[in-house]
Structures are given as structure tokens and as C-alpha cells.
Amino acid sequence: MLTSEQRKAIHALQQKVEHADRIKLKLNWDMLASESRSESGTEDYFHYNAQGDLLGFLAIYQFGNKIECCGMVDPDERRRGIATMLLEQASSDWLKRTERFLINSPVLSKTGITYCKAIGAAYAFTEHQLVCKEVPIPFTKEGVRIRPAVANDKEKLYQLDKEGFGLTANEVKSLYKNGGAEGNYIIEEDGQTVGKLRVDRQKKESWIYGFVLTKERRGKGIGRAALTDIVHREVTNGKVVWLDVATDNDAALSLYKTCGFTADGAQAYYELEK
Secondary structure, eight states: OOOHHHHHHHHHHHHHHHHHHTOOOOOOHHHHTOTTTTSSSOSEEEEEOTTOOEEEEEEEEEETTEEEEEEEEOGGGOSSSHHHHHHHHHHHHHGGGOSEEEEEEETTOHHHHHHHHHTTOEEEEEEEEEEEOSOOOOOOOTTEEEEEOOGGGHHHHHHHHHHHHOOOHHHHHHHTTTTTTTTEEEEEETTEEEEEEEEEEOSSEEEEEEEEEOGGGTTSSHHHHHHHHHHHHHHHTTOEEEEEEETTOHHHHHHHHHTTOEEEEEEEEEEOOO
16 A cells, blocks of 8 residues: 555645646545555556655556546646656556556646647546535435445445446456445435445545446436435535536436536546557
8 A cells, every 4th residue: 555655745746736737636535545555566656856755646546447547747847757757657557458548637737638638648538526515405205215335235336336337247346446345335215225326535525436326216316315315414524525427427417416516627538549
């Protein structure tokens, strides 16, 4: 796993970059903080100066058959080849091992978007970043409840991810290698599993990932009831809640807005050719 010193240095650099560029980076801190992070030794790439200051960082995140990477360079040290060096190291390790190698950049990051285009990466898609800071208006539906997932729920989680996101069995299992069922919640209707989501809690923020319902239970108010329940808990506990949604997923965007979320930035993805 990453050392506490490495995590502190990454966080400090993230704050400096976000303040200078007025953006929000998607660094997936739940994965960076995982105990099994970097077991292979090739998930995180660092560039330090002679004094030991972190000037550049790039992280690899594996999601089934695709790789996502997010990098950053100290604003005072750009145009010195640091980003290119880090990406070359990462692509050398990962490009032939995955079907898709995606580079993530905030839409508002002029340097990030310009860099992706300059290296010939092809635009793939964009995700909205949505935020909820206020306690949402309660919405209840009889028979619907949300509970923490336990070890015995793993197969249910696997099945929901396979059906909801079109993943293979091996791809789904790779998503859970870092923490098992921890952080996941099961959505039930009348005692039957009908969906799931995952919550990553940080100091001041909570991020919602992997929200999915079985196909036949969508559009019936179940998702709204589950989301307002979990978001109510998080905001009441002092958290700002974030989630991502594809820009072409109008149904999901509409649902999230009814649960108190508003758009606050977007993340663009560019695909690196093999």
C-alpha cells in the first residue's frame, strides 16, 4: 500500500493543482488508500526533485477490461516533460495488458485537455460531476430499504454489476479485489435484492459509485428512495456528497437531480491508442 508520507505528498500536490487551475481532479482516493494498493508495484508513478518534493504523480485504476489514469504536475514545474515521462512509464507497463487505456482530465483543465490532444489520444466520453450539499427532500417507498452489504452478499453484488454494466465475471471480480463487500450497500424491496451502490467516505466528502438496479425494477421510485436515504445520512453527518454520471444518461441525470444533486464540473476521458 502507499505509505502515509506518499499519501500526504499526493494530497498536497492535488490541493496545489486544484487551487491553481480551479478544477477538481478525480483521484479515486478510496483506491489510493486501499491496503492492497500497488501490490504489483506498477499502479502509482512519482516524480520528485532533488530535495524530495513531489512534482508529478500519475495513478492507474483498473476497472475490469479497461484502465483509467489520472495525473497531475506541479503548476510551477510544467513544460519540463514530467507528464510525458510519467505517462510513458505507465503506458509501457499497462497498454498491452488492457483493452482500453483511458486518460482522465477535468473538462475545465486547459492544460489537461490540451495535453491529451497533443499526444494523439482520441476523445471517448464525458461524465458530469454532481454534488449534493443540502439534506435532500425525503422520499419513501413502502417496502424499500438500504443496508450495508456483508460477505454473503458478494454473489449478489457480482450479478448486479454484470447485468447493470455489461461486465464479465472476471471483470466484476477484479472490481472487488481491494476491499470485498466493504463500502457497498444492498437495496431491497420487500426483502428481495433489487440493487446496490457503494459509498467512499473521506474526511469531508462522500462519493457514490456503482449505483444500479435490476432492469425490471427501474423507473418505479426505488432508486430515488434509496438515494435520498443514503444521501440524507451522509449530509446529516457533515459530508458533501458527489457522484459521476455519463453526459448522455438523461434518465440517471434526472433521477439524481430529483435527489438534490446539481452539476458541478465534468470529467473528460481520452483513449490512448495501442
